[in-house]
Amino acid sequence: MLDPKLLRADLDAVVSQLARKGMTFDRAHYLTLEADRKRLQLESESLANRRKEGSKQIGQLMQAGKIAEADAIKEEMANIGEAISAIDAQFSSTSEALDELLLHLPNLPDASVPDGFREEENVVAATVGSAPDFAFEPKDHVALGELHRGIDFERASRLSGSRFVVMQDGFARLHRALGQYMLDLHSDHHGYQETTVPYLVDAAVLEGTGQLPKFKEDLFCIPESNGGGRERYLIPTAEVPLTNLFRETIVDAQALPFRLVAHTPCFRAEAGSYGRDVRGMFRQHQFDKVELVWITHPASSWDALEQLRGHAEAVLQGLDLHYRVLNLCGGDLGFSAAKTYDLEVWLPGQQQFREISSCSNCTDFQARRMQARMRDGQGKPELVHTLNGSGVAIGRCLIAVVENYQQADGSINIPDVLVPYMGTKRLIPPQ
RNA sequence: GGAGGGGUGGCAGAGCGGUUGAAUGCACCGGUCUUGAAAACCGGCAUAGGCUAAUACCCUAUCGUGGGUUCAAAUCCCACCCCCUCCGCCA
Secondary structure (H helix, E strand, O other): OOOHHHHHHOHHHHHHHHHHOOOOOOHHHHHHHHHHHHHHHHHHHHHHHHHHHHHHHHHHHHHOOOHHHHHHHHHHHHHHHHHHHHHHHHHHHHHHHHHHHHHOOOOOOOOOOOOOOOHHHOEEEEEEOOOOOOOOOOOOHHHHHHHHOOEEHHHHHHHHOOOOOEEOHHHHHHHHHHHHHHHHHHHHHOOOEEOOOOOEEOHHHHHHHOOOOOOHHHOOEEEOOOOOOOEEEEOOOOHHHHHHOOOOEEEEHHHOOEEEEEEEEEEOOOOOOOOOOOOOOOOOOEEEEEEEEEEEOHHHHHHHHHHHHHHHHHHHHHOOOOEEEEEOOHHHOOOOOOEEEEEEEEEOOOOEEEEEEEEEEOOOHHHHHHOEEEEOOOOOOEEOEEEEEEEEEHHHHHHHHHHHOEOOOOOEEOOHHHHHHHOOOEEOOOO
């Protein structure tokens, strides 16, 4: 959420910054609501003040035994009470409308974010390594999965429909190895605190990180089967529970930054992507991901973003994969992000770079929604900054490994860092 | 699933219809004392919203959450959420 005070103080700046994200802001609607809010709030509060004073007097008169005088004021206060309820009804409906409007506004892009609205306008910040040079026609992961009998879409769809996968044998093992490798790398070498989290969370938690209320159709919702009860949502990323660990808390600034890592499944309805990436397991309703989250002092979040990006890159470097880093343009930024680096890995099967990680600084946008704060010295509590990044998407990483490490005979070499987890240096297709 | 107990400031813990944003203790900050530290003593110390140039003053709200009763609710009533103990069941 943006700071409501910023909208009041410098609406022009907010409007032009939102425009960089491709968002048109309804100025007139906002100004009307804001004017109403101010008028109604002032009115309601001054009436409440009179009632408070009156009630105090009644208390004093009653104790002094002046019942008749007390009764007179009681009558007056009863009228004020009615006036207050009338004003408050209007006030709460305008302030709800205002909150609703505010909850739907995305974070503002940082100055270092390039202009643009299309994917092609993202800026390549770095390109690392080089594509493997195959002396044969490389297969994609679907063909390799078939050859190794390691990936089974057909049986998965019989269980759950499209966009689900079953993996077995070497592929299943590779999937596990990748998760372990990433978790160990981040917790042992990058200083992250390994964390396990719930996969089902309340709506308020998703509101905290910005998935709700605007993107409900992207989520799987789980009502309790007995009809009543509360609704919970399957997490679309571990960013949601990890970041919300700090909701409604005030931490000591000395304890910052907090750096957390979790390996979880992620669930996405993919409502807006019918027909996209239908082949293979690139885009699934359920996938595993190792997620990195930082909770920082507001003064150090930009430095943290560079470090976070480095930690995600280290995963790919360890696997010796070819990738590039994009500085996303304003129009391509996510709802909560002020700046995002995407890591795209080279997939020989598709002959292109595809997203495997996204690292974002959300500044105080999520912190304000969650009321995640810190206390620095004697001052008032201040909002923290939150960052998140994939470190990295496991299923997509598996695709990258098998496609990049395939051999002419269809076997797949195992990257050195994974050998301890795999117990073998090579996956050989079954006869 | 059954039976009880409980949610109050950073923590512990009083208050159970009236000038209570809330006693007291701990923690924390400032000061006195001390060569220094500790102890002791004195003072300060919630959060949010509004107004505002202001992190000043003032106003409003907040004692798990939401409703209700009342001139007035931390205190009474209702619903819900969460936590704890015991029993049963269970990965």
